[in-house]
Amino acid sequence: QSALTQPASVSGSPGQSITISCTGTSSDVGAYNYVSWYQQHPGKAPKVIIYDVSERPSGVSNRFSGSKSGNTASLTISGLQAEDEADYYCCSHAGRDTYVFGSGTKVTVL
């Protein structure tokens, strides 16, 4: 149950697009299309923004999109806005009803 690997930080200017990677193994990310992404602002609870690799919950901006290739999932934020500055975590089903989170990525809007 090792944490999925994410870059510690990603930054971009307003309006730009950024992509956050989430690398796991053939036992978690590579095995299931059950990768979700969570946004967490400081001192707040996480909020799901992507589930099942690329599905967006109702009410989440279409500027957020997800994809997966092999053992690596990705979150793309397009048209970066100041309010997107937050921590982002991926999470994958890892079999037998267990889950593993990513190490987290701090997004900075320059």
Place this chain on the structure above:
Amino acid sequence: EVQLVESGGGLVQPGGSLRLSCAASGFTFSSYWMTWVRQAPGKGLEWVANINQDGNRKVYADSVKGRFTISRDNAKNSLYLQVNSLSVEDTAVFFCARFALRAHHMDVWGKGTTVTVSS
């Protein structure tokens, strides 16, 4: 309004125990898998444990197996986490969350309760 409210956190000495609670409201609690997720100060999210709708399926992260016990009382719309043999490494905010129906993501989160392990 769908809501989860955690309680029971506090300051405890190493080796001590606590019972965390999570009160659910605004939805049919007995229909959902539930989970506990923790976050150490300045660190990332860590999945801790899951429990199914009727409480007969429980799974744990290796880091807490044998020390933590997840349970629920559907009559009281409540989720619990008994945490034993605590060490300083268990200091964290503990969140309870709901899994979306027949899904593999957490769609509702509480605000968390803080557990501090220190002598």
